[in-house]
Amino acid sequence: RRTVLDSTVDILLAHGLTTVFGNPGSNELPFLAGLPKDKFDYVLGLQEGVVVGMADGYAQSTGKAVLVSLHAASGTGNAMGALTNAHYSHSPLVLLAGQQIRGTVGQEVMLSNVDASILPRPLVKYSHEPLAASDVPRAVSQAILEASTHPKGPVYLSVPYDDWAAEALPSDSLLPKRRVNTAGSLSNAQLVDIKAILSRSSSPVVVVGPDVDAARAQQHVAKIAERLGAPVWIAPSAPRCPFPTTHTHYRGLLHPGIESVRSKLEGHDLVLLLGAPAMRYHRWEPGEYLPDGTEVIHLTCDPKEATRAPYGTAWVVELLDALAQLADVIEDRIVHLDPRTIPSSGADGTLTGTKILDVLAAAGEEVPTPSGTRPITYVNECTTLDLLFLDRVPITSPGGYHFPASGGLGFGMPAAVGVSLGRPGATVVAVIGDGSANYGITALYTAAQRQTRTVFVIVNNGSYGALRGFAKRLNALDAPGLDVPGIDFVSIATGYGVPATRVTTVNGFQTAYLDALRAEGPVLVEAVAGNSQA
Numbered sequence: 001r002r003t004v005l006d007s008t009v010d011i012l013l014a015h016g017l018t019t020v021f022g023n024p025g026s027n028e029l030p031f032l033a034g035l036p037k038d039k040f041d042y043v044l045g046l047q048e049g050v051v052v053g054m055a056d057g058y059a060q061s062t063g064k065a066v067l068v069s070l071h072a073a074s075g076t077g078n079a080m081g082a083l084t085n086a087h088y089s090h091s092p093l094v095l096l097a098g099q100q101i102r103g104t105v106g107q108e109v110m111l112s113n114v115d116a117s118i119l120p121r122p123l124v125k126y127s128h129e130p131l132a133a134s135d136v137p138r139a140v141s142q143a144i145l146e147a148s149t150h151p152k153g154p155v156y157l158s159v160p161y162d163d164w165a166a167e168a169l170p171s172d173s174l175l176p177k178r179r180v181n182t183a184g185s186l187s188n189a190q191l192v193d194i195k196a197i198l199s200r201s202s203s204p205v206v207v208v209g210p211d212v213d214a215a216r217a218q219q220h221v222a223k224i225a226e227r228l229g230a231p232v233w234i235a236p237s238a239p240r241c242p243f244p245t246t247h248t249h250y251r252g253l254l255h256p257g258i259e260s261v262r263s264k265l266e267g268h269d270l271v272l273l274l275g276a277p278a279m280r281y282h283r284w285e286p287g288e289y290l291p292d293g294t295e296v297i298h299l300t301c302d303p304k305e306a307t308r309a310p311y312g313t314a315w316v317v318e319l320l321d322a323l324a325q326l327a328d329v330i331e332d333r334i335v336h337l338d339p340r341t342i343p344s345s346g347a348d349g350t351l352t353g354t355k356i357l358d359v360l361a362a363a364g365e366e367v368p369t370p371s372g373t374r375p376i377t378y379v380n381e382c383t384t385l386d387l388l389f390l391d392r393v394p395i396t397s398p399g400g401y402h403f404p405a406s407g408g409l410g411f412g413m414p415a416a417v418g419v420s421l422g423r424p425g426a427t428v429v430a431v432i433g434d435g436s437a438n439y440g441i442t443a444l445y446t447a448a449q450r451q452t453r454t455v456f457v458i459v460n461n462g463s464y465g466a467l468r469g470f471a472k473r474l475n476a477l478d479a480p481g482l483d484v485p486g487i488d489f490v491s492i493a494t495g496y497g498v499p500a501t502r503v504t505t506v507n508g509f510q511t512a513y514l515d516a517l518r519a520e521g522p523v524l525v526e527a528v529a530g531n532s533q534a
């Protein structure tokens with residue numbers, strides 16, 4: 001007698017969803033106990049925001065859908081902050097929440113997830129609690145296919161725990177091999193249209209966003225920019241690094257304000273916006289979006305990004321195909337651009353966040369090891385450094401950088417562990433503000449338990465530094481709650497099983513950082529830094 005759980009396991013195996021990030025409750029135990037131990041790897045996170053953050057890092061580094069097991073409403077609620085990031089980073093997370101016994105939910109017994117499918121909206125593409133146990137396997141198949149179909153994104157399924165033992169339908173055997181294929185190339189007519197717009201432009205500029213990195217399409221964007229002779233900016237509030245920061249056409253990260261963006265587009269009659277929404281502004285800088293007469297052509301994988309934009313003409317495409325097509329049809333204007341100068345501060349004096357970045361830059365993005373080199377992936381969640389990181393640190397390979405896609409803090413440390421698990425051949429360097437660290441600090445436990453190659457650099461300036469900047473801007477300097485002095489991250493890290501040191505000078509940080517890169521397991525370096533932007 002096959003059960004609903006048997007059918008579900010077959011579907012998960014067929015799609016390769018064998019790494020499960022979770023935090024268990026009684027509602028989840030029958031499902032978790034039914035996963036074959038030799039085929040599934042359960043990664044325990046100590047709080048559901050950390051669970052989803054780790055899954056997000058894992059999904060972004062592998063590009064694959066990931067199963068997340070949450071406990072009812074309370075687990076889902078804890079996960080919502082992390083879900084705001086996963087929603088905007090188009091991360092294919094399949095959230096499976098345990099529900100109380102089907103017949104008792106109506107009376108709202110303990111641990112009932114009342115109106116379960118409403119809870120995570122609007123942060124998921126699909127949210128459902130099947131009306132019958134026999135529909136659970138089909139709903140699991142739909143959830144996985146929905147999460148993985150462009151634009152990828154998180155989905156949510158709530159399943160009463162008595163459903164797993166129910167009898168499976170014979171038709172369940174049709175589900176494991178189901179696939180959904182999408183075609184996203186530009187038609188010849190569309191290519192002709194875009195090529196005509198580009199050839200009319202005398203001074204184009206390229207603005208590139210995170211979905212170019214997710215699609216691993218950097219090389220096509222580089223070819224487009226080189227043929228156009230166009231400078232390249234990374235779109236504001238960048239959750240990924242979609243263009244090599246050492247490329248001669250690279251000009252930096254656009255700062256997230258309307259006027260900050262407009263001023264950088266001055267002098268360009270055409271903006272080619274690729275793989276980003278238009279645009280992820282953050283600071284309020286009222287003014288004109290674009291210079292007079294500047295046109296925007298916008299290629300995105302997400303119809304909602306296309307329809308909600310305040311300007312431009314959009315094409316909804318699969319970016320890897322469409323950008324390869326575009327790169328091939330653009331005439332080469334043979335225009336040479338000189339590289340920008342990378343700012344750097346001296347490796348002496350007071351330790352600041354900026355100097356920490358310069359030490360990372362000088363150390364390079366490969367770790368020498370006895371058997372060769374290991375690539376570094378950076379995770380940044382130090383909000384006073386978010387405008388400096390992609391200006392100062394060389395990042396040349398796809399998947400080299402992550403930042404919370406909706407600015408929801410508590411992403412950095414968990415995502416760093418998730419990326420370490422998704423890219424075991426890499427070393428992950430997480431640069432985390434002392435304030436941000438507290439939102440996802442229990443990720444240290446999973447790092448220690450799994451002995452991940454993760455270097456946590458805590459930039460400890462004793463304050464919510466970025467909010468001080470906003471307080472100035474918003475004339476709210478006497479707002480309370482902007483300081484977080486007196487936290488001892490070395491003791492916290494040691495308590496979770498991660499070796500840690502504290503440094504207060506540039507040389508001290510340099511030594512500790514290089515040692516940490518060579519470690520086999522996780523290491524935390526607490527850098528007591530002055531004003532990060534000094």
Ligand SMILES: Cc1ncc(Cn2c(C)c(CCOP(=O)(O)OP(=O)(O)O)sc2=O)c(N)n1
Pocket residue numbers: 081381382383384385407408409410432433434435436437439459461463464465466467532
């Ligand atoms: C979950 C959550 N809570 C609060 C905030 C608000 N917030 C907060 C609290 C910031 C300060 C972070 O301080 P830090 O110490 O991590 O880094 P800096 O000192 O470099 O800014 S930046 C920011 O937007 C947020 N973005 N996300």
